Amino acid sequence: MEVIGIKTDLVGVGEDLVEALQNGMQRAGLCLMDGDILVVSESVIATWEGRVIDLDTVEPDERARALADHYGKDPREMALIIKESDSIVGGIPGVVLTLNDGFLYPNAGIDHSNAPPGHVILFPKDSSISAKILREKLSSGRRIGVIVGDSRTHPLRLGCVGVALACQGISPVEDARGQDDLYGRKLMITRKAVADNLVSAAQVVMGEGDEGIPAVIIRNSPVEVIEGDDEALFSMPRIAPHDCMYIGALTGGLRPYAGGYDWLIALAKEAIVNAYAPYSGFKVGAAILAASGRVYSAGNVENASHGAGLCAERAALAKAISAGEREISALAVVGDTPDPITPCGICRQMLVEMGEDILVIMANLGGKAAVATAGELLPNPFIGQSMAKESDGDSLIS
Numbered sequence: 001m002e003v004i005g006i007k008t009d010l011v012g013v014g015e016d017l018v019e020a021l022q023n024g025m026q027r028a029g030l031c032l033m034d035g036d037i038l039v040v041s042e043s044v045i046a047t048w049e050g051r052v053i054d055l056d057t058v059e060p061d062e063r064a065r066a067l068a069d070h071y072g073k074d075p076r077e078m079a080l081i082i083k084e085s086d087s088i089v090g091g092i093p094g095v096v097l098t099l100n101d102g103f104l105y106p107n108a109g110i111d112h113s114n115a116p117p118g119h120v121i122l123f124p125k126d127s128s129i130s131a132k133i134l135r136e137k138l139s140s141g142r143r144i145g146v147i148v149g150d151s152r153t154h155p156l157r158l159g160c161v162g163v164a165l166a167c168q169g170i171s172p173v174e175d176a177r178g179q180d181d182l183y184g185r186k187l188m189i190t191r192k193a194v195a196d197n198l199v200s201a202a203q204v205v206m207g208e209g210d211e212g213i214p215a216v217i218i219r220n221s222p223v224e225v226i227e228g229d230d231e232a233l234f235s236m237p238r239i240a241p242h243d244c245m246y247i248g249a250l251t252g253g254l255r256p257y258a259g260g261y262d263w264l265i266a267l268a269k270e271a272i273v274n275a276y277a278p279y280s281g282f283k284v285g286a287a288i289l290a291a292s293g294r295v296y297s298a299g300n301v302e303n304a305s306h307g308a309g310l311c312a313e314r315a316a317l318a319k320a321i322s323a324g325e326r327e328i329s330a331l332a333v334v335g336d337t338p339d340p341i342t343p344c345g346i347c348r349q350m351l352v353e354m355g356e357d358i359l360v361i362m363a364n365l366g367g368k369a370a371v372a373t374a375g376e377l378l379p380n381p382f383i384g385q386s387m388a389k390e391s392d393g394d395s396l397i398s
């Protein structure tokens with residue numbers, strides 16, 4: 001496999017990327033051949049799409065200023081991040097992690113690098129369409145693939161690797177499940193991120209700075225270039241946040257309820273009948289399954305002195321513990337909420353005391369349900385061990 005860089009003149013807004021690439025190839029005596037895959041950097045695609053913004057034209061609002069202050073960013077850039085992303089997941093000083101259309105991006109993909117002074121480059125508006133145009137205009141009847149490439153870090157790893165934003169002419173992920181490993185065992189979960197891997201190879205040649213190599217030709221690779229424009233074949237597959245190892249494990253996010261506890265949910269629902277909620281009018285029911293197999297249910301118990309009120313979860317927990325139970329397997333809670341009801345902070349604290357692995361099934365009256373463990377609902381809890389004299393070494397902060 002060969003990785004051949006295409007050196008071009010600086011491509012500014014309003015300039016034609018197709019022409020710049022053609023000129024670059026001509027100067028180097030290169031032309032595209034059947035089976036070639038062209039990897040083009042996202043910043044040059046975004047520039048070509050006219051996505052370069054003069055920061056002085058951005059007027060940040062109050063939210064942008066507050067978030068900029070919190071994350072140590074330029075308020076104008078934060079205003080753009082808010083505008084360009086679906087949500088901000090969190091961040092560290094200098095970088096926020098955003099969700100755009102189901103994918104994660106640092107700072108909504110907004111770049112300072114390779115932008116003129118005082119400007120930033122937004123994320124390409126539609127990398128897939130831009131890749132399609134490049135493929136049509138550069139192929140001259142040959143079978144070529146185009147990938148728009150970007151770079152990312154992996155959690156806890158230093159340094160960027162390649163990631164494909166869009167593909168044309170190649171399938172971005174190859175399913176290697178069912179293939180044999182060296183010992184003849186079938187691979188169970190391996191999918192090869194073919195397009196990402198090609199972008200990584202391209203970036204070894206491209207660099208990310210002043211190299212002036214915005215595109216790379218990958219030649220003689222074992223990756224099949226597919227003719228036609230079957231968008232379903234070329235589109236980037238995504239996985240739901242709860243199926244993602246990093247997001248699922250670290251956010252303590254709720255997972256969809258997969259069944260098995262309908263009967264416990266039904267008992268929690270029954271307990272709503274005896275809820276005493278004259279002040280809020282909001283009745284909740286909870287049912288606890290102890291390891292003994294016994295079930296304890298309760299409704300919320302309010303009081304004229306509002307702070308003295310008990311949530312349904314804690315009322316059920318008090319019943320179970322005072323009956324001698326010390327091992328709790330699961331808790332179901334049901335309320336009349338639009339989405340599955342989630343336990344309050346005090347209940348999470350009381351629950352986690354009995355075990356971080358307790359399964360919490362959260363449901364609403366309409367039958368929507370989600371699950372999480374007590375530990376996921378209350379990460380980094382204050383527990384008995386917190387008062388020990390020495391650390392058990394499990395902390396992420398040392």
Ligand code: THU
Pocket residue numbers: 277280282283284299300301302309310311312313333341342343344347
């Ligand atoms: N409540 C519960 O019983 N469980 C929850 O998970 C959330 C809130 C109760 C407490 C109070 O009686 C009423 O709902 C309104 O906050």
